[in-house]
Amino acid sequence: MLWLLVAVPAIAALLSFALPWNGLRRVLLVLSASVHVGLTVAVFVEPPEPVLDGWIALDAASLLFLAITSVLFFVTSLYTVGYLAQEKRPATLDPTEAVRFANYPEAVFTGCLLMFLAAMTLVLVSHHWGLMWVAVEATTLASAPLIYFHRHPRSLEATWKYLLICSVGIALALLGNFFLAVSAKACPGESLHLTIAGLEQHASQLNRDWLRAAFLLLLVGYGTKMGLAPMHTWLPDAHSEAPSMVSALLSGVLLNCAFLAVLRGHSLLVKAGEGQFSRDLLVLFGLLSMAFAAAFVIRQADYKRLLAYSSVEHMGILVLGVGIGGIAAFGSLLHAVNHSLTKAMLFLAAGNTLHRCHTKSTAEIRGLFRVLPVTAVLWIVGLLAITGSPPFGTFLSELVILKGMIDGGRIVVAVAYLLALAVVLIGMSAIVIAMVYGKPAAAESSAESNPEASDTSPEPAWSILPPLFLGLAVLFLGLCVPRELSDLLHEAARVLGAE
Amino acid sequence: MALWLDVILVLLILTSLWLLGSSRLRACIQAVAFQGIMLGLIPLLCAWPDITVRLAAVAVLSMVVKAIVLPGMLRRAAREANVRYEVQPLIGFTTSLLLGIVLWGLAMHVSRQLPVTMLHVTPLLIPVAIFTIFCGFLLIVSRNTAVMQVIGYLALENGIYVFGWAFAIEDPLLVEMGVLLDVFVAVFVMGIMIYRLSREFDTIETDELDSLKE
Numbered sequence: 001m002l003w004l005l006v007a008v009p010a011i012a013a014l015l016s017f018a019l020p021w022n023g024l025r026r027v028l029l030v031l032s033a034s035v036h037v038g039l040t041v042a043v044f045v046e047p048p049e050p051v052l053d054g055w056i057a058l059d060a061a062s063l064l065f066l067a068i069t070s071v072l073f074f075v076t077s078l079y080t081v082g083y084l085a086q087e088k089r090p091a092t093l094d095p096t097e098a099v100r101f102a103n104y105p106e107a108v109f110t111g112c113l114l115m116f117l118a119a120m121t122l123v124l125v126s127h128h129w130g131l132m133w134v135a136v137e138a139t140t141l142a143s144a145p146l147i148y149f150h151r152h153p154r155s156l157e158a159t160w161k162y163l164l165i166c167s168v169g170i171a172l173a174l175l176g177n178f179f180l181a182v183s184a185k186a187c188p189g190e191s192l193h194l195t196i197a198g199l200e201q202h203a204s205q206l207n208r209d210w211l212r213a214a215f216l217l218l219l220v221g222y223g224t225k226m227g228l229a230p231m232h233t234w235l236p237d238a239h240s241e242a243p244s245m246v247s248a249l250l251s252g253v254l255l256n257c258a259f260l261a262v263l264r265g266h267s268l269l270v271k272a273g274e275g276q277f278s279r280d281l282l283v284l285f286g287l288l289s290m291a292f293a294a295a296f297v298i299r300q301a302d303y304k305r306l307l308a309y310s311s312v313e314h315m316g317i318l319v320l321g322v323g324i325g326g327i328a329a330f331g332s333l334l335h336a337v338n339h340s341l342t343k344a345m346l347f348l349a350a351g352n353t354l355h356r357c358h359t360k361s362t363a364e365i366r367g368l369f370r371v372l373p374v375t376a377v378l379w380i381v382g383l384l385a386i387t388g389s390p391p392f393g394t395f396l397s398e399l400v401i402l403k404g405m406i407d408g409g410r411i412v413v414a415v416a417y418l419l420a421l422a423v424v425l426i427g428m429s430a431i432v433i434a435m436v437y438g439k440p441a442a443a444e445s446s447a448e449s450n451p452e453a454s455d456t457s458p459e460p461a462w463s464i465l466p467p468l469f470l471g472l473a474v475l476f477l478g479l480c481v482p483r484e485l486s487d488l489l490h491e492a493a494r495v496l497g498a499e
Numbered sequence: 500m501a502l503w504l505d506v507i508l509v510l511l512i513l514t515s516l517w518l519l520g521s522s523r524l525r526a527c528i529q530a531v532a533f534q535g536i537m538l539g540l541i542p543l544l545c546a547w548p549d550i551t552v553r554l555a556a557v558a559v560l561s562m563v564v565k566a567i568v569l570p571g572m573l574r575r576a577a578r579e580a581n582v583r584y585e586v587q588p589l590i591g592f593t594t595s596l597l598l599g600i601v602l603w604g605l606a607m608h609v610s611r612q613l614p615v616t617m618l619h620v621t622p623l624l625i626p627v628a629i630f631t632i633f634c635g636f637l638l639i640v641s642r643n644t645a646v647m648q649v650i651g652y653l654a655l656e657n658g659i660y661v662f663g664w665a666f667a668i669e670d671p672l673l674v675e676m677g678v679l680l681d682v683f684v685a686v687f688v689m690g691i692m693i694y695r696l697s698r699e700f701d702t703i704e705t706d707e708l709d710s711l712k713e
Contacts, residue, residue: 130673164648168639168655175632175659177673194673209614 001048002056005039005066006122008032013114017107025110026081032114033077040070054195055128060491061263062124064333065256068340069124072252073117075466076245079348080113082462083245104149116142116249123257129177129194132261136173136225139254140166147242158241165234169224176217183210196264203271211269215278218265219285226258228285228319229292232312239308240360244351247304251311251347252340259318259336263496266322270497279323283413286320289313290420297427302360303353306431307346310386313424314339320417321401322498328404329498333489334481335397338474342385342394345470349378352463362431366438374464376436381471383432387425393477501621504544507537508627511661512603515634518654519595522585524577527650528570534657535565542664545620557675561660569653577646590641598637606630620665631658
């Protein structure tokens, strides 16, 4: 069962490279995404046995993130099918910069997309430090061509940055794994083989100094991939240059995978009795990320970068919650679910906007209600949700994290947290509200020069139904958290030793 | 064998300093290739005299990859992009060398913090590993040409392997995975990337790639 979760998308990816027909390839994409959802439901109902000597297993934390991954991938795959169908081929002229660019062949794109899913699934189910490292590495390789889909000079720049920065991060994570192996040498008896369960069983016998150094390296290494400041510099570029559904997947799923890797490290330190050390570091990186994001959100000139910085902020919230511990850790996991849904929805809405208005500039887009009424509603709903307004799920999870801080007596942290949230709220609202409601200043003149900009044909269903579904899901999570989910979250927080 | 191991480690320090001080890409590629050979010798010397077939195979494979395949690809990338010198690095060569000495002190300091009593390795090993990693970092952030950045990444990797090899005798799997995948990343992908970079920008300098700066 666990094998199938990884194997199905991997085999579909190989098929996609080989298939000569685009139509069939799109069917394959949606089909394998649905099979993946089906398998996830199956492992949820009946937990499977670990395979490969416990190297691949499924605990509550894996299951939680697997569910997010599976659902988001399915929703975005529907969007992708519509997106690919309308994408112009072969070469297009960049409307603003007069650069000619041609998209990657669809076979490579779809293949990498499926490979990306397989790699991310492997990260989530691997219970061996080395295997998890290999899987994180594979996600980088699979996603680089996705970012470079448009073969635009700017996408190339973003891809180069992504690869270079993330591979340095990955290299540090490998060093972290070596350090873990050294710290395990202090244990008497047989070799531990670095399985997560094996190390946690002997956690108290691990060498403390090496273990701390290992966590620091793992946090910096996987934190780079997760987009924690100050290692986040690849993130805004990659997210703004990638096609929108890829940005949705990067933000909604990939960052979570790296988050889980960081959580595994934290969990090991807690079990080794070094929890205070890792908690302090997580709080530090959390606050730093929120501060960086708040500074760059204000007056952001590009709406996809705006969303990307908001991702940095939310990654900060996630590690901050775990660093506080107690009920905040539960809130943090719930927030991971909410953030993934909301951010994916916003990126898809951004994709619709970019497709119709041909600009990513926040200053040039005004009066979105007139041009794209449904997308405009999505923007407003997304804005309310991402800034944590009631009645959305994000409000609930951010409140739970705040409660954790106050319960723990961390008043200074709580004030900084609220301050950063307020700055982001003001910064984002100012931009998005102007985009949606603002008066189209040069509407007439631009309509003449660019007839497509004033195109008011109805929005196609593929472009609005997937984000609408995600928006409703966040709204639902704000109104009630189903018992199954809340049990799963508690169990995951317990497994990770965060509560 | 401990003496030979120390000799190799000292040679690693010297090549790292060479990397920091040289502007000629060919010379830097050769230096990194030389590091690759030294790296392959470390596990053999550490395990001497009981070398298993598996260990020897991995060591030889890593030597072939790090000393022949990767430098060959880098040389080709540099030739095709027609870059031969690192002309204007962000941090000058003399300053880089001085920084290198500071980094050596820092590496010694960091390695003092880590207890090594349970490891049966020469005391030089950990500082040299950390120093090589630092030098790699410095090269990545301070050099403008993409080829030099990749050389820096290779140096960073080499440092990690110096560390990894010392422990590979007991759990070789970790290092083997590293060998396979890091190679994949650092070169195949970046090599292809550089190829594209050189074609689409008519220059291989990553400084050209700064239209996304804020």
